[in-house]
Amino acid sequence: MKIFVPIKRVVDYNVKIRVKSDGSAVELANVKMSINPFDEIAIEEAVRLKESGKASEIIVVTIGPEKAQEQIRTAMAIGADRGILVKTDAPIDLGGVEPLGVAKTLKALIEKEKPDLVIMGKQSIDDDSNQSGQMLAALLGWAQGTFASKLDIDGDKITVTREVDGGLETLELSSPAIITTDLRLNEPRYAKLPDIMKAKKKQLDIIEPSELGVDYTARLEIINVSEPEQRSAGIKVASVDALIDKLKNEAKVI
Amino acid sequence: MSILIVAEHDNTNIKSATLSTIGAAMQIGGDIDILVAGSNCDEAASAAAQIAGISKIIKADAPHLEHQSAEELAPIIVDLASNYSHILTPATTFGKNILPRAAALLDVQQISDIISVESPDTFKRPVYAGNAIATVRSSDSIKLITVRTTTFDAPNASGGNASVEDYSVGKALNLSKFVKQEFSVSERPELTSAKIVVSGGRGVGSKENFKIIEALADKLGAAIGASRAAVDAEFVPNDYQVGQTGKIVAPDLYIAIGISGAIQHLAGMKDSKVIVAINKDEDAPIFSIADYGLVADLFDVVPELEGKL
Numbered sequence: 367m368k369i370f371v372p373i374k375r376v377v378d379y380n381v382k383i384r385v386k387s388d389g390s391a392v393e394l395a396n397v398k399m400s401i402n403p404f405d406e407i408a409i410e411e412a413v414r415l416k417e418s419g420k421a422s423e424i425i426v427v428t429i430g431p432e433k434a435q436e437q438i439r440t441a442m443a444i445g446a447d448r449g450i451l452v453k454t455d456a457p458i459d460l461g462g463v464e465p466l467g468v469a470k471t472l473k474a475l476i477e478k479e480k481p482d483l484v485i486m487g488k489q490s491i492d493d494d495s496n497q498s499g500q501m502l503a504a505l506l507g508w509a510q511g512t513f514a515s516k517l518d519i520d521g522d523k524i525t526v527t528r529e530v531d532g533g534l535e536t537l538e539l540s541s542p543a544i545i546t547t548d549l550r551l552n553e554p555r556y557a558k559l560p561d562i563m564k565a566k567k568k569q570l571d572i573i574e575p576s577e578l579g580v581d582y583t584a585r586l587e588i589i590n591v592s593e594p595e596q597r598s599a600g601i602k603v604a605s606v607d608a609l610i611d612k613l614k615n616e617a618k619v620i
Numbered sequence: 621m622s623i624l625i626v627a628e629h630d631n632t633n634i635k636s637a638t639l640s641t642i643g644a645a646m647q648i649g650g651d652i653d654i655l656v657a658g659s660n661c662d663e664a665a666s667a668a669a670q671i672a673g674i675s676k677i678i679k680a681d682a683p684h685l686e687h688q689s690a691e692e693l694a695p696i697i698v699d700l701a702s703n704y705s706h707i708l709t710p711a712t713t714f715g716k717n718i719l720p721r722a723a724a725l726l727d728v729q730q731i732s733d734i735i736s737v738e739s740p741d742t743f744k745r746p747v748y749a750g751n752a753i754a755t756v757r758s759s760d761s762i763k764l765i766t767v768r769t770t771t772f773d774a775p776n777a778s779g780g781n782a783s784v785e786d787y788s789v790g791k792a793l794n795l796s797k798f799v800k801q802e803f804s805v806s807e808r809p810e811l812t813s814a815k816i817v818v819s820g821g822r823g824v825g826s827k828e829n830f831k832i833i834e835a836l837a838d839k840l841g842a843a844i845g846a847s848r849a850a851v852d853a854e855f856v857p858n859d860y861q862v863g864q865t866g867k868i869v870a871p872d873l874y875i876a877i878g879i880s881g882a883i884q885h886l887a888g889m890k891d892s893k894v895i896v897a898i899n900k901d902e903d904a905p906i907f908s909i910a911d912y913g914l915v916a917d918l919f920d921v922v923p924e925l926e927g928k929l
């Protein structure tokens with residue numbers, strides 16, 4: 367079984383982002399970039415399937431700038447076999463490559479590579495759209511198992527447990543399928559130094575969007591990006607009695 | 621303009637998230653229809669017809685729609701789309717699962733999680749865990765939108781008298797098969813619509829210790845929430861998670877107990893009216909957004925608070 371793992375280069379989740387003063391975008395210069403955390407979970411899941419003998423090859427794909435090769439190499443150090451960078455200078459967070467463009471790109475690649483399963487993050491922590499996996503499933507006419515916290519593969523049978531608002535839902539999907547990962551699917555490992563060295567030798571192909579017949583003209587024009595309203599710190603209360611008094615008499619919420 | 625709302629329901633009742641979504645549609649303006657797709661969903665369709673301000677209910681009733689899978693629902697939305705300028709669902713796991721599938725089939729770039737309507741084609745949405753707000757204008761001829769339900773007022777759930785029309789449902793695609801659901805059952809109010817939420821984090825320490833959070837919540841008639849760390853550690857089920865990638869809440873009162881206040885957690889609760897933080901670390905980031913902070917050991921003060929209320 368061949369597994370496709372689309373990943374994204376995003377601002378590291380520990381970084382407190384800043385909005386550019388001209389309100390055009392979020393400042394990305396000199397900011398630490400990482401693999402989107404949900405995509406790390408996707409890579410880990412694919413690697414575990416390979417380790418258990420269920421998968422034969424893991425291909426990671428990313429759409430982004432030249433530098434996104436760093437994220438592909440990291441994924442290779444964790445265990446991906448091969449990488450594809452669809453190179454673009456369009457913004458990948460806002461006002462450039464959008465989920466629909468991502469889905470069309472992936473569809474074109476999937477028609478060439480013919481994987482049996484796609485595992486990808488449920489959302490990227492920059493634009494927070496939560497769309498690409500569902501859109502890709504639609505364009506391919508495949509089943510979708512979104513927000514997965516458990517994945518079982520038994521031959522052709524794919525069983526996925528999903529985190530939904532009411533609790534958990536388990537589905538059996540026909541194969542091939544798209545899985546999008548939620549936080550509790552697994553705990554990703556850290557890449558080890560020898561594996562980081564080995565990753566440098568793995569095959570990484572760089573292609574242009576035009577080779578796949580896709581372009582990244584944004585459908586959603588970014589009119590403005592602004593800071594949210596800031597909430598200021600209130601006061602510290604000294605005791606439970608003082609807290610109850612404030613909640614009753616000042617805030618009037620109890 | 622004419623707007624289609626894809627209702628979230630359980631075949632009997634319409635979920636409150638659907639009502640807030642209608643609130644957003646009313647700000648866009650125009651006729652509003654509701655699609656109720658399910659199995660034996662007459663009751664849900666009648667409930668939808670009672671909502672004030674709705675023109676028409678479209679009922680798609682078939683056994684294979686019982687669990688409202690994206691694969692089966694998306695083609696129905698696509699089929700109806702040509703009659704509408706906007707199609708809206710709540711930004712819940714229901715809406716997030718189905719709407720992008722329909723959007724891709726329509727070749728539309730969906731707008732996720734809107735928090736305001738600036739005009740019929742321009743909307744605000746939070747990005748980067750709510751640390752930036754993007755104003756976006758859609759150039760698609762039809763707008764597919766998921767709505768952050770905490771930011772829109774719900775219309776009256778009664779007083780309406782919409783007609784109910786039957787949609788003739790096609791054959792099942794059977795791409796996925798429902799196996800089971802394990803839903804938390806609770807007498808407490810629903811987390812995303814509760815007036816008071818009491819949340820516990822890693823500081824609570826164990827599933828056993830979470831009982832003190834439950835006792836306080838019950839005294840206040842509150843819903844219970846949690847940080848990701850508390851869910852990962854299995855103190856509570858996944859559906860309690862509040863945050864960027866969990867549930868968004870905006871109650872009148874949010875009490876964060878043993879939660880440090882990571883940006884991913886704040887993203888889910890910082891629009892609460894009043895925030896109380898209880899944490900033994902006076903430098904915990906949660907205090908920077910709390911209206912009332914109590915620096916103390918939660919195991920001392922939470923039972924005390926519960927006892928004195």
Ligand SMILES: Cc1cc2nc3c(=O)[nH]c(=O)nc-3n(C[C@H](O)[C@H](O)[C@H](O)COP(=O)(O)OP(=O)(O)OC[C@H]3O[C@@H](n4cnc5c(N)ncnc54)[C@H](O)[C@@H]3O)c2cc1C
Pocket residue numbers: 379403404491820821822823824846847848849850861862863864865866867877878879880881882883884885888898899900901904916917918919
């Ligand atoms: C992609 C991604 C998505 C995420 N999504 C979410 C999300 O949706 N929601 C979310 O919550 N997190 C999310 N997180 C995780 C987030 O970054 C934090 O790790 C998490 O919120 C921390 O939970 P916590 O505050 O309970 O734990 P900690 O940060 O460990 O804080 C525990 C707090 O308890 C206090 N404490 C300990 N003992 C006591 C005591 N006896 N009395 C009083 N106080 C005590 C400590 O002082 C500390 O401040 C996400 C992370 C990533 C990478």
